Amino acid sequence: MALLARLGLEPEEEEFYAAQLGGILAHIDRLREVDTEAIPPTAQVVPLANRLRQDEPLPRLSPEEALANAPETRDGYFVVKAIQDAGDA
Amino acid sequence: MASISELHDRLGRREISAGELLEEQLTTIEEQEPRVHAYLRLTAELARAQAQAADRLFREGGPVGPLTGIPAAIKDVLSVQGVETTAGSKILAGYRPPFDATAVARLKAAGLVLLGITNCDEFAMGSSTENSGYFVTRNPHDPQRVPGGSSGGSAAAVAAGEAVYALGTDTGGSIRQPAALCGVVGMKPTYGRVSRYGLIAFASSLDQVGPLSRSVEDAALVLEAIAGVDARDATSADRPVDFLSELEAGVEGLRLGVPREYFQVEGLEPGVRSAVQEALRRLERAGAELVDVELPHTDYGLAAYYIIAPAECSSNLARMDSVRFGLRDESAPNLLESYLRTRRAGFGPEVRRRVMLGTYALSSGYYDAYYLKAQKIRTLIAEDFQRAFRDCDAIVSATAPTVAFEIGAKMNDPLAMYLNDVLTLGGNLAGLPGISVPCGTSEGLPVGLQVLTPHWQDARALRVARAYEMVRDAA
Numbered sequence: 001m002a003l004l005a006r007l008g009l010e011p012e013e014e015e016f017y018a019a020q021l022g023g024i025l026a027h028i029d030r031l032r033e034v035d036t037e038a039i040p041p042t043a044q045v046v047p048l049a050n051r052l053r054q055d056e057p058l059p060r061l062s063p064e065e066a067l068a069n070a071p072e073t074r075d076g077y078f079v080v081k082a083i084q085d086a087g088d089a
Numbered sequence: 090m091a092s093i094s095e096l097h098d099r100l101g102r103r104e105i106s107a108g109e110l111l112e113e114q115l116t117t118i119e120e121q122e123p124r125v126h127a128y129l130r131l132t133a134e135l136a137r138a139q140a141q142a143a144d145r146l147f148r149e150g151g152p153v154g155p156l157t158g159i160p161a162a163i164k165d166v167l168s169v170q171g172v173e174t175t176a177g178s179k180i181l182a183g184y185r186p187p188f189d190a191t192a193v194a195r196l197k198a199a200g201l202v203l204l205g206i207t208n209c210d211e212f213a214m215g216s217s218t219e220n221s222g223y224f225v226t227r228n229p230h231d232p233q234r235v236p237g238g239s240s241g242g243s244a245a246a247v248a249a250g251e252a253v254y255a256l257g258t259d260t261g262g263s264i265r266q267p268a269a270l271c272g273v274v275g276m277k278p279t280y281g282r283v284s285r286y287g288l289i290a291f292a293s294s295l296d297q298v299g300p301l302s303r304s305v306e307d308a309a310l311v312l313e314a315i316a317g318v319d320a321r322d323a324t325s326a327d328r329p330v331d332f333l334s335e336l337e338a339g340v341e342g343l344r345l346g347v348p349r350e351y352f353q354v355e356g357l358e359p360g361v362r363s364a365v366q367e368a369l370r371r372l373e374r375a376g377a378e379l380v381d382v383e384l385p386h387t388d389y390g391l392a393a394y395y396i397i398a399p400a401e402c403s404s405n406l407a408r409m410d411s412v413r414f415g416l417r418d419e420s421a422p423n424l425l426e427s428y429l430r431t432r433r434a435g436f437g438p439e440v441r442r443r444v445m446l447g448t449y450a451l452s453s454g455y456y457d458a459y460y461l462k463a464q465k466i467r468t469l470i471a472e473d474f475q476r477a478f479r480d481c482d483a484i485v486s487a488t489a490p491t492v493a494f495e496i497g498a499k500m501n502d503p504l505a506m507y508l509n510d511v512l513t514l515g516g517n518l519a520g521l522p523g524i525s526v527p528c529g530t531s532e533g534l535p536v537g538l539q540v541l542t543p544h545w546q547d548a549r550a551l552r553v554a555r556a557y558e559m560v561r562d563a564a
Contacts, residue, residue, distance in 0.1 A: 004452065036469070041461055042464055
């Protein structure tokens with residue numbers, strides 16, 4: 001689960017969190033007591049219809065502003081690490 | 090300590106300038122901060138420029154409003170253009186938003202003097218501000234105790250006189266609970282009242298921006314400035330904004346619902362219960378009618394909340410990816426390792442817990458049993474409130490089951506920490522407006538009275554809270 005969530009955990013941390021999350025899930029399991037067969041789910045609690053705006057350009061960030069917080073940029077792009085280890089290709 | 094309208098009058102009569110008011114505040118901050126630690130960072134230079142601009146308006150007879158020149162603080166989850174904004178997390182250290190959150194932009198337009206950015210639990214996840222990636226904020230009433238959370242820095246700053254008002258955010262009680270524990274007013278508006286544009290998202294279907302202040306009237310004034318539809322948040326509502334005209338209308342003839350379940354929750358301290366019951370007696374003497382109401386799914390609220398909020402946060406925090414902003418562990422040999430090492434270095438324990446819990450609840454095979462189930466329970470909780478509001482105009486209870494607890498007391502027991510929110514999170518699940526107003530003390534520490542009202546009846550919640558304030562202060 002930690003890997004799926006892209007969290008790097010050490011083995012001893014995995015045990016620590018597994019125990020804590022087990023306790024929380026035990027509490028959450030009380031939801032099974034409630035019969036919800038005929039109940040619709042709620043995703044958004046205040047009813048609002050789709051709100052559309054005119055398809056016109058609005059003021060937006062310049063590329064420099066959008067890139068200003070990035071750890072690494074080149075030629076107006078974000079730089080990411082290679083998907084494979086260097087040398088693997 | 091003076092209210093916003095008193096300060097506004099003094100500024101208008103030129104008894105004090107915005108610049109002088111600011112310098113007084115900065116002196117108070119200097120005196121209090123070694124004890125309270127409410128602020129992550131001060132913005133004195135920006136504040137001086139804003140105070141000068143406010144003084145120019147007062148001097149030249151320009152357009153001034155109630156908030157012009159009033160010094161305030163903002164929680165570290167709302168984007169302030171060019172000012173480091175980190176959501177209390179190491180993973181966003183150094184991040185300077187290139188734009189203002191709508192709530193911040195509206196305060197600036199209303200004449201904000203920004204004192205600084207207040208501490209909070211990391212990504213607003215917590216009830217004590219102990220989960221901040223930076224340091225622990227202390228309760229001004231007892232520095233050995235927590236200020237509540239997640240907007241603990243904002244609540245402590247207002248309580249210690251380090252800001253006239255502050256903005257916070259509330260996902261499960263994160264404005265109301267710290268307001269209660271610090272003895273100030275805190276309001277979570279109806280979901281959709283205040284734009285969430287520029288708010289660093291925790292749980293998007295629950296998050297709302299709102300004020301913390303010394304008085305109910307101050308909260309109403311701040312809410313007037315920040316509320317209203319915004320094209321940049323499709324969930325913001327186009328509803329009339331008027332929180333002042335009914336404010337002094339009193340409670341005579343109003344039916345206040347007292348939910349039996351809210352007075353029987355696990356861990357409700359006797360001193361908190363009796364302070365709230367005394368407040369209800371005073372409201373009754375002021376002309377309100379107390380009626381019993383039921384919220385039968387209260388026992389399931391915490392469990393549903395701790396599926397829905399972590400599920401949404403696990404999705405929202407996926408953007409903390411070391412690519413566009415924030416930390417990056419440069420030692421990583423590839424992209425996957427970059428994610429893992431950066432998020433390992435940047436996220437604290439509570440964020441990890443919730444991201445794992447949410448990822449689990451959304452994963453295939455568990456989705457129906459957890460996420461979908463929780464959404465159905467959410468329907469039942471919202472229906473409980475709808476049914477209760479047929480018999481009453483507002484629902485009243487304690488804001489939090491306990492007074493401020495000692496630092497460290499609940500850090501090793503996440504479930505005990507979560508129980509702090511058991512009386513507030515129903516309002517978030519149902520999208521209701523709710524306000525906490527100080528109602529006496531227990532063991533010498535502040536207790537909060539919570540008032541919940543139906544969707545869009547924010548003005549009525551403020552009115553009931555204001556009526557209580559009057560009978561409280563008259564006694």
